[in-house]
Amino acid sequence: MTTLSQRDQRHIWHPYTQMQTAGEPIAIVSGKGAELTSDAGDTYVDAISSWWTNLHGHGHPHIAARIAHQAATLEQVIFAGFTHAPAVELAEKLLALLPDNQNRVFYSDNGSTANEVAIKMAMQYWYNLGEERHTIIAFRDSYHGDTFGAMSISSRSAFTLPFVDLLFRVEFVDVPVPGQEEETLNQLEGLLRRGNVASFIGEPLLLGTAGMMMYTAEVLDSIISLCHKYDTLVILDEVLTGFGRTGKMFASDYLTAQPDIMCFSKGLTGGFLPMGITAATEVIYEAFLSDDKMKTFFHGHSYTANPLGCAAGLASLEVFKQENTLSKIAHIQARHDAFAERLVAHPQTSGIRVLGTVLAFEVGGGTSYFHNLRDKMYDYFIQQGVLLRPLGNTVYILPPYCITDAQLDAVYAAIEGMLGELTNWQ
Numbered sequence: 001m002t003t004l005s006q007r008d009q010r011h012i013w014h015p016y017t018q019m020q021t022a023g024e025p026i027a028i029v030s031g032k033g034a035e036l037t038s039d040a041g042d043t044y045v046d047a048i049s050s051w052w053t054n055l056h057g058h059g060h061p062h063i064a065a066r067i068a069h070q071a072a073t074l075e076q077v078i079f080a081g082f083t084h085a086p087a088v089e090l091a092e093k094l095l096a097l098l099p100d101n102q103n104r105v106f107y108s109d110n111g112s113t114a115n116e117v118a119i120k121m122a123m124q125y126w127y128n129l130g131e132e133r134h135t136i137i138a139f140r141d142s143y144h145g146d147t148f149g150a151m152s153i154s155s156r157s158a159f160t161l162p163f164v165d166l167l168f169r170v171e172f173v174d175v176p177v178p179g180q181e182e183e184t185l186n187q188l189e190g191l192l193r194r195g196n197v198a199s200f201i202g203e204p205l206l207l208g209t210a211g212m213m214m215y216t217a218e219v220l221d222s223i224i225s226l227c228h229k230y231d232t233l234v235i236l237d238e239v240l241t242g243f244g245r246t247g248k249m250f251a252s253d254y255l256t257a258q259p260d261i262m263c264f265s266k267g268l269t270g271g272f273l274p275m276g277i278t279a280a281t282e283v284i285y286e287a288f289l290s291d292d293k294m295k296t297f298f299h300g301h302s303y304t305a306n307p308l309g310c311a312a313g314l315a316s317l318e319v320f321k322q323e324n325t326l327s328k329i330a331h332i333q334a335r336h337d338a339f340a341e342r343l344v345a346h347p348q349t350s351g352i353r354v355l356g357t358v359l360a361f362e363v364g365g366g367t368s369y370f371h372n373l374r375d376k377m378y379d380y381f382i383q384q385g386v387l388l389r390p391l392g393n394t395v396y397i398l399p400p401y402c403i404t405d406a407q408l409d410a411v412y413a414a415i416e417g418m419l420g421e422l423t424n425w426q
């Protein structure tokens, strides 16, 4: 009999996968809470929230029911000239949680498009005002997505190498990791002084794809204030950090300064459906109001504000209240803090850090996405029934908030087991 995985291998091209060397994909038939079940009957603890999307657990009954109800009521409608309750309500509920200068919501499909929309808004904002500001500043190790604009504002890396000549020019500053803050602020001010900077864009507090790099809210506050001193817009990409990941509802909740534009996706729908949101201040919105049609924001996707995605987003926010999710998040953070102390004692670990529900560290020294330990660690974790996907030699845990103590123990045990194997692999 041909298995699902074998049929997959005949026709499917997977993301971020070298298909020549990739093993058979694991066919998942169902998910419940933090657990995934394969067609072979094996179970896996989803310790990376299925690529950072899932919040309250797979198959969460409240979100599933809300989507089913919405599907039977109104599954999709054009979003130009028309509107619908889920889109309006999600905008109202989300804006109530964001910094109080945020007042407009633009819907799209995923994290890359949320960022594309953000940079186009920022660029056209200055265009509409008749000012020549074309430069964007980003963090050197940033990741904002895989479409061309999102690649342009992301780190020049192995991901972007084949396209590097085609990407638009962006100025980069170093990530202000502890000890590096002054240097970053100096680099930033040097660029801002030129007076042609449209916007700064950054991932607040946590750069996921860069290898779970972390920096403080204090320096981000300084970055935002500095940008505003030079009239430069600030975009915060909360695609990963949004919806509780860093311990507060949004990373921007740690700040006193306010961004002008914010990007959301991943956890926005509780991890059920693809959807992106770009939020903006009224000041930005007003720069597009004109009798001149050329000042219109000519951007949109067929599935803009898809009612199913909006319903899932609303249901996810309801679950935050029903289940007191922020206390679950605090519990995970406390457990991570305790596990971090155990990791410190191990001779082959370094850079141990925790932010909210994210724990990360390096093994074997240095950092590299193509580190030779990566595949060995991944395979070992899978054998242990734990889905962990190290970024090179950076191991991280980023679980759904519903993860049980027993499941989290299994994840910690798999990591300690891996550390025990390390010397056999080196």
Ligand SMILES: *Cc1c(COP(=O)(O)O)cnc(C)c1O
Residues within 6 Å of the ligand: 110, 111, 112, 113, 115, 143, 144, 145, 146, 203, 208, 209, 237, 238, 239, 240, 241, 265, 266
């Ligand atoms: C994942 C991610 C994106 C891209 O989102 P997609 O939905 O995968 O396009 C953008 N920014 C950040 C910070 C991300 O983590």
